[in-house]
Amino acid sequence: MRKSLDENKPIFLQIKEQLEDSIIDGNMKAGERVPSTNEFAAYYKINPATAAKGINELVSESILFKRRGVGMFVTEDAKEILIKKYKKSFYNNYVLPLKNEARKLRINENELMEMVKREDNQ
Amino acid sequence: MKIEVRNLSKKYKDNHALKNISFNLEEPKIYGLLGRNGAGKTTFMDILSGQILASDGQILIDGENPFDNQRLTESICLIKEGHNFRKDLKVKNVLKIYSFFYPNWDQDLAEALIKEYNLNLNSKVKTLSKGMESALGITVGLASKAPITIFDEPYIGLDAPSRKKFYEIMLEEYQAEKRTIIFSTHLIDEVSLLFEEVLILQEGSLILQEESEILRDNTVAVSGTIEEVEAFLSDKEVIEKKQLAGMMTAYVYGNMEEAKMQGLHVEGIPIQELMIYLTERKKGA
Numbered sequence: 001m002r003k004s005l006d007e008n009k010p011i012f013l014q015i016k017e018q019l020e021d022s023i024i025d026g027n028m029k030a031g032e033r034v035p036s037t038n039e040f041a042a043y044y045k046i047n048p049a050t051a052a053k054g055i056n057e058l059v060s061e062s063i064l065f066k067r068r069g070v071g072m073f074v075t076e077d078a079k080e081i082l083i084k085k086y087k088k089s090f091y092n093n094y095v096l097p098l099k100n101e102a103r104k105l106r107i108n109e110n111e112l113m114e115m116v117k118r119e120d121n122q
Numbered sequence: 123m124k125i126e127v128r129n130l131s132k133k134y135k136d137n138h139a140l141k142n143i144s145f146n147l148e149e150p151k152i153y154g155l156l157g158r159n160g161a162g163k164t165t166f167m168d169i170l171s172g173q174i175l176a177s178d179g180q181i182l183i184d185g186e187n188p189f190d191n192q193r194l195t196e197s198i199c200l201i202k203e204g205h206n207f208r209k210d211l212k213v214k215n216v217l218k219i220y221s222f223f224y225p226n227w228d229q230d231l232a233e234a235l236i237k238e239y240n241l242n243l244n245s246k247v248k249t250l251s252k253g254m255e256s257a258l259g260i261t262v263g264l265a266s267k268a269p270i271t272i273f274d275e276p277y278i279g280l281d282a283p284s285r286k287k288f289y290e291i292m293l294e295e296y297q298a299e300k301r302t303i304i305f306s307t308h309l310i311d312e313v314s315l316l317f318e319e320v321l322i323l324q325e326g327s328l329i330l331q332e333e334s335e336i337l338r339d340n341t342v343a344v345s346g347t348i349e350e351v352e353a354f355l356s357d358k359e360v361i362e363k364k365q366l367a368g369m370m371t372a373y374v375y376g377n378m379e380e381a382k383m384q385g386l387h388v389e390g391i392p393i394q395e396l397m398i399y400l401t402e403r404k405k406g407a
Contacts, residue, residue, distance in 0.1 A: 008390035009378075010338040011315060038297050045289060046315045047152055048297055050335055092383070100385055 005044050015040055015054030023063065023078050024086065030078060033071045034064060061085075123197065123269050123302060124148055125170070129179035132165050139165040141326040142179065147319075150269070150300040152292075154317035154334070156310060156397050161323040163306045164202075167274050170304075171200035183270070196225055199268035201259040203275040209248035213241055213258060217265075226267035231295070235261040238287060252279030260288050264295055272304045289313060310394035320393060324401050338390055342378050345371040345387040354384055362399040373399050 005014050022028040035043070040051035055072060058064040063078045075081075102112050125147040132140040140162045147153060157163050168174045170181055172188035172195055180187060188194045207216045213236070221227040236243065239257035247255065256277045263271055277285050293316060296303060307313060314320075320337060322330040341361070344354055351363075351370040363372040373391055381388045391399075 007392040010335050012335055047318045049318045
């Protein structure tokens, strides 16, 4: 859980992304209960409707499901769905900025490929 | 309770405090009512709470006019930045009076807040410091449990930890039971995450009413070279732009993803900043 939220971005998106991250990282597993709207609202001091918006989007994307009177839980397929979704945006979010920065620094394609292939030091 | 504002105007001699404003507050939400000094916020809240009459137009609460309306007055609690209570009353008498007036009064909550803020029940209002008097106002406002609770800059002199406590308890109360809370303040950064909907007044007119998340989603600050930014701006409504050394930052109505795709540096705009740019822009226009 992050300490605070960034007011420069829609708050519901940050709630959503935080849960998505926890699921992809494996910190939240299938069948586990996620914090409720009220818990998020109290923790971050945000409007409960805002927290609900983030959580409801995850429900509509089949990442979470609702058990009436009990709470929200991670679905069986959540992790797979999310990995698929994030793979799609990987090029735009990571590769494109990488290429732009490389161009600025006059790093050519070969050099860039070499760096991508380079074994990490650790 | 549903609040309908219809062609509302208020004139003080030659000064038009409100100029023909119309909008609805449909649901119990936490509303942020923002604007510069003299924008008409306080006038609006005074009319809403039935304390003064409009010059023209009207406010209807569940279809009724709040002025001189007993049933509505006990559903509305307005806490202002000072002079909320008679100076010669003791704190405990203030609480007693309000507990008789508001049918939903929560005595337990009032006592908890009095304790939280270290108020002495036997002190007279006139002996309280500014911060203490504000704490008493907050206590009454929250404990009234009025379906329409209005806070007009309620915490003059109140220190940061006490304000934080106030936000926390307000949120708790709102979660426990939804009610319409209209919150007007200049310390926007502190509370903007609590607002579900934002209204901005400027020189007596309503210049914006929007859900705060939609605002965060649809306004961006983009930076890049002047040509890049200008190209992005071509089909958009610009709020403000500034440039330095061949680089430009523009505040626009637009979508983050789109700006990112064009290789621009993109940031959101906090509500406080948005309010500043919007009200500066409209001033000269």
